[in-house]
Amino acid sequence: MAALKELQRDLENKANDLNKLQKDISKNHQVRKKYTIQLGENELVLKELDLLNEDANVYKLIGPVLVKQDLAEANANVRKRIEYISAELKRLDGTLQDLEEKQNSKKEAIFKVQQRIQSLQAGKGKA
Amino acid sequence: MEKKGTVTQLSSIFPAEEAQKASKRVEEAITERQQQLNQIKGFIDDNISLINLVQKLPDETHHNIMVPFGKAAFFPGRLIHTNEFMVLLGEGYYAERTSKQTTEILKRRGKALETQVESLKAIMQDLKAEASFFDATAYESAEGLVEIREDYVDEDSSGTLPTAGYENPDSTSLEVDNRKGADEDEEYERLKLRMDELEREEEEAERANESESSDEDEQTQNEANSTISQNSMNQEVRSSPVEASDVPGVSKDGSSHGDHIALNNSTMDKALELPQDAKKVQTPLSSSNTAFTGSIVEHAHNIGMQLPEQRSGARSSKPVSRFKMQRK
Numbered sequence: 001m002a003a004l005k006e007l008q009r010d011l012e013n014k015a016n017d018l019n020k021l022q023k024d025i026s027k028n029h030q031v032r033k034k035y036t037i038q039l040g041e042n043e044l045v046l047k048e049l050d051l052l053n054e055d056a057n058v059y060k061l062i063g064p065v066l067v068k069q070d071l072a073e074a075n076a077n078v079r080k081r082i083e084y085i086s087a088e089l090k091r092l093d094g095t096l097q098d099l100e101e102k103q104n105s106k107k108e109a110i111f112k113v114q115q116r117i118q119s120l121q122a123g124k125g126k127a
Numbered sequence: 128m129e130k131k132g133t134v135t136q137l138s139s140i141f142p143a144e145e146a147q148k149a150s151k152r153v154e155e156a157i158t159e160r161q162q163q164l165n166q167i168k169g170f171i172d173d174n175i176s177l178i179n180l181v182q183k184l185p186d187e188t189h190h191n192i193m194v195p196f197g198k199a200a201f202f203p204g205r206l207i208h209t210n211e212f213m214v215l216l217g218e219g220y221y222a223e224r225t226s227k228q229t230t231e232i233l234k235r236r237g238k239a240l241e242t243q244v245e246s247l248k249a250i251m252q253d254l255k256a257e258a259s260f261f262d263a264t265a266y267e268s269a270e271g272l273v274e275i276r277e278d279y280v281d282e283d284s285s286g287t288l289p290t291a292g293y294e295n296p297d298s299t300s301l302e303v304d305n306r307k308g309a310d311e312d313e314e315y316e317r318l319k320l321r322m323d324e325l326e327r328e329e330e331e332a333e334r335a336n337e338s339e340s341s342d343e344d345e346q347t348q349n350e351a352n353s354t355i356s357q358n359s360m361n362q363e364v365r366s367s368p369v370e371a372s373d374v375p376g377v378s379k380d381g382s383s384h385g386d387h388i389a390l391n392n393s394t395m396d397k398a399l400e401l402p403q404d405a406k407k408v409q410t411p412l413s414s415s416n417t418a419f420t421g422s423i424v425e426h427a428h429n430i431g432m433q434l435p436e437q438r439s440g441a442r443s444s445k446p447v448s449r450f451k452m453q454r455k
Contacts, residue, residue: 038218041217041218042217042218044216044217044236044239045216045217045218045220047235048216048217048222048232048235049216049220049222052222056222056223056224057222057223058220058221058222058223059213059220059221059222059223060219060220060221061219061220061221062219066213066221069220074220078218078220081218
């Protein structure tokens with residue numbers, strides 16, 4: 001009887017962990033989505049900057065003011081930003097994979113505990 | 128009659144409710160995509176009207192407009208500098224552009240939007256196919272359709288068991304299919320053979336060309352076959368007769384330092400061993416050939432210089448290092 005209770009508590013804990021993991025995964029997905037959108041926008045900006053003339057005036061909106069920027073500088077900045085975002089996306093992919101693996105192992109563990117509970121209950125029913 | 132297969136209720140594999148649930152989920156996905164599509168189409172419309180406006184603005188030097196002031200108030204104003212636009216490129220970057228340049232940027236954006244629309248439409252088509260499949264499954268399982276599975280039986284066995292009336296046409300059609308496949312195989316084989324033949328011909332033609340072009344070189348060198356590597360080797364050999372003719376004389380003079388020369392000789396011989404016969408032919412050539420002045424010629428020269436020194440004191444250091452010392 002005590003063993004059954006122990007198992008049920010274990011199951012509850014594991015279910016909570018799984019829930020947390022799933023939440024993390026969905027959060028990760030959202031962040032990823034945001035970064036992908038930013039990456040697309042930056043790539044668009046880079047394309048347009050490449051098409052601009054050398055002497056074109058480029059400004060960057062910083063807070064409420066437009067600050068004039070060198071075209072080359074702006075280009076370098078955007079490139080750096082794209083690099084950063086790509087690296088970040090890669091990192092997120094890694095963590096996402098990690099989390100998914102953890103989720104799968106948790107699911108398996110939960111399944112095992114459930115089976116044990118069932119077998120215990122079946123044994124009790126016979127007895 | 129023996130049992131040939133299994134009969135299962137389709138509803139036991141795909142319960143009607145499950146299939147309906149799946150189809151509902153797909154429908155939801157479709158409506159989501161539809162919303163996205165509508166949004167992008169709105170963007171495209173906005174973009175088009177903006178392009179029209181930007182193209183029209185520089186037609187006048189100024190426009191009388193109502194300037195928004197706060198949330199609800201407007202006051203009359205005047206729009207000047209009608210050919211200067213500050214275009215937001217994204218990520219807070221702005222560029223100063225003329226009307227024409229702005230329309231170009233906007234048109235590029237429109238194109239990007241259209242590609243998005245295309246991809247969305249493709250996705251939606253896929254989803255619709257999926258939905259119709261789920262719907263059909265749900266309908267069939269609700270109808271109480273059964274799935275009949277029969278193990279595949281070979282043609283010859285079906286020939287011996289012509290009991291099932293409608294099985295015969297099936298098997299014959301199968302046979303026909305097989306024969307057709309065999310025909311295709313044969314054709315493929317023939318094609319492959321032909322391709323191999325053509326390839327071989329091509330290779331032979333190439334080889335013939337090669338040997339022709341090299342023959343011209345060979346006639347001067349009096350050698351049968353030549354590849355590029357052999358040509359380069361011959362060049363090495365060409366200079367070697369100088370050494371070969373000099374060295375024996377040297378060794379006769381100074382037999383006391385024979386080991387040193389012998390070492391040199393042996394290394395030279397190794398280099399010479401392979402193209403010996405070529406060397407004989409080339410000896411006359413080499414005298415006139417001054418293009419190659421490799422280390423070997425220098426080498427022979429050094430040996431001559433070194434002779435008296437070596438006689439006086441028998442140094443046992445390595446010859447190579449001594450050359451290096453001398454060169455300094």
